[in-house]
Amino acid sequence: KTISPDQQPPKMPGALPLLGHMLEFGKNPFDYMMRLRNTLGEIGEFRMFHQKMVLMTGPEANEAFFRAPDAQLDQSQAYKIMTPIFGKGVVFDAPPHKKDQQLKMLMPVLRDKPMRGYAQVIVQEVEEMIANWGDTGEIDLLEFMKELTIYTSSHCLLGDEFRYELNEEFAKIYHDLEKGVNPLAFVFPYLPLPVFRRRDKARARLQELVTGIIAKRAQKTEKSEDAFQLLIDATYDDGSSLSAHEITGMLIGTIFAGHHTTAGTAAWTLLELARRPENMAQVLDELDTHFGVDGEVTFQSLREIPVLESVIKEVLRLHPPLIFLIRKVMQDFHFKDYTVKAGKYVCASPRVSHRIAEVFPDPEKFDPDRYSDARQEDAKPYSWIAFGGGKHKCSGNAFAMLQLKAIFSILLRRYTFELINEKDSYQDDFTQMVVQPLSPCRVRYVKRKNINEQAAESIAQPDGQESRQADYGFTIQIDKELCQGHATCMTEAPELFQVDDAGNLTVLQEQPQLDLLFKAQQAEKYCPTKAIKIKLN
Ligand code: HEM
Numbered sequence: 001k002t003i004s005p006d007q008q009p010p011k012m013p014g015a016l017p018l019l020g021h022m023l024e025f026g027k028n029p030f031d032y033m034m035r036l037r038n039t040l041g042e043i044g045e046f047r048m049f050h051q052k053m054v055l056m057t058g059p060e061a062n063e064a065f066f067r068a069p070d071a072q073l074d075q076s077q078a079y080k081i082m083t084p085i086f087g088k089g090v091v092f093d094a095p096p097h098k099k100d101q102q103l104k105m106l107m108p109v110l111r112d113k114p115m116r117g118y119a120q121v122i123v124q125e126v127e128e129m130i131a132n133w134g135d136t137g138e139i140d141l142l143e144f145m146k147e148l149t150i151y152t153s154s155h156c157l158l159g160d161e162f163r164y165e166l167n168e169e170f171a172k173i174y175h176d177l178e179k180g181v182n183p184l185a186f187v188f189p190y191l192p193l194p195v196f197r198r199r200d201k202a203r204a205r206l207q208e209l210v211t212g213i214i215a216k217r218a219q220k221t222e223k224s225e226d227a228f229q230l231l232i233d234a235t236y237d238d239g240s241s242l243s244a245h246e247i248t249g250m251l252i253g254t255i256f257a258g259h260h261t262t263a264g265t266a267a268w269t270l271l272e273l274a275r276r277p278e279n280m281a282q283v284l285d286e287l288d289t290h291f292g293v294d295g296e297v298t299f300q301s302l303r304e305i306p307v308l309e310s311v312i313k314e315v316l317r318l319h320p321p322l323i324f325l326i327r328k329v330m331q332d333f334h335f336k337d338y339t340v341k342a343g344k345y346v347c348a349s350p351r352v353s354h355r356i357a358e359v360f361p362d363p364e365k366f367d368p369d370r371y372s373d374a375r376q377e378d379a380k381p382y383s384w385i386a387f388g389g390g391k392h393k394c395s396g397n398a399f400a401m402l403q404l405k406a407i408f409s410i411l412l413r414r415y416t417f418e419l420i421n422e423k424d425s426y427q428d429d430f431t432q433m434v435v436q437p438l439s440p441c442r443v444r445y446v447k448r449k450n451i452n453e454q455a456a457e458s459i460a461q462p463d464g465q466e467s468r469q470a471d472y473g474f475t476i477q478i479d480k481e482l483c484q485g486h487a488t489c490m491t492e493a494p495e496l497f498q499v500d501d502a503g504n505l506t507v508l509q510e511q512p513q514l515d516l517l518f519k520a521q522q523a524e525k526y527c528p529t530k531a532i533k534i535k536l537n
Pocket of ligand 1: 075258261262321322325386388392396
């Protein structure tokens, strides 16, 4: 069958007058999108009221979606609901050149160097949360993870003043901001409703506090090292600084981006492990061997726990908190033989793309071994997209993984966890914008005994095997579009990579010496955006 190059995407049947597919989609967006994929394939159109939406799924469609320039597929519309919270003119509400610079200014906060300090902070927060747990008890897992991750992210990002001196006031402000996230804000963001009024009061108070702290910090000789300080010191291309309004918005935006996403993933990780004793046993074995009873949890040691890492990846495959991502089509957009006209919206769906049997065989099965060296089911680019992809891939992904691994490295060595309700009763809650386990989500914890006392000292050492295989040198390839300037490569192999303060990467050696191969491969392995490829010649 021949298709004309200007073919419109196929349409889902069953649109109701006025409503379109709104009712079916609203009932369970994931079921609906899965049905669309099964009916129409990798691209297909549906309607929400009058608005035409095009769903694109699978690695090739994802690649087209994530690689399209902002001028063609615009992300800011999807975040309109957040403008009253983040602030006018902040990130997604800013004009494109300003938005890009602001997102870039956030990068130093999430770069490799500060990340090393965050590990300690997270460990300390987990220890404090469970200090009074005693031998056994019951908790709501999601509530626990939400509380824990607000402490970890406010401590790492906002710094000591908010975490200690202003902790209670910040909790109240944050609560009022969260309650202000309401779909009504898409249409009437400033309607005089009590929730919106409290939201605006909280935003104004936060900015007052931020302004006060900026002034106080300016008097001190000793500099703080948190994200807040990095934003105080950041400058636009023209040399001007961020205003208190912008700093407030960027800090709150970063905390929002990482809070429910990380808390939901943490809760699901524990639930999936609690209902799968064999996976739990493997994780405990790895943690006990790696850390022993009192082994220090450090940035470096957290890199060497592949079993837990694969479990988290599998949780994010089956329960990605963002089940669909939206862009507005600003200029006609082409995919294969299809054209999506300007004015429509396109969506990618991590949740649907993660359940394609040709990419992830037996997709409903929880199987962390998929990511083993032998299978590498996620190796195909844009197949595993829980953190999105391309230029706008989650810049907090390394921070999120670090947090999750740090949390479980402490929690699972102190306590075991049992489900209180029937194991299939723990389900995703699709009514939330950030999908997370349905509340209540209760578990019982029991203090562990007989932990393997022998901390294996072995943090995996380079065995140099691959270096020996490479007799003809190697080449470094950079996908500039993917690089966000995390600078992990510069820490791993300073001889090969340099990242300047603005996040621009330079490869220092065209034909590196073979003795740098291992370091180059570490840089490839730990690059949070997978922008580096090392090819043996
Ligand atoms: C963007 C997922 C944690 C900061 C994104 C996107 C996804 C995502 C899918 C892309 C959105 C799009 O393309 O429209 C997640 C998941 C997380 C997580 C699953 C946890 C498990 C975090 C954390 C932070 C963070 C902890 C910060 C500390 C951001 C930022 C962006 C983003 C700043 C916007 C990037 C840009 O547009 O350039 N996240 N995220 N995220 N995330 Fe995350």
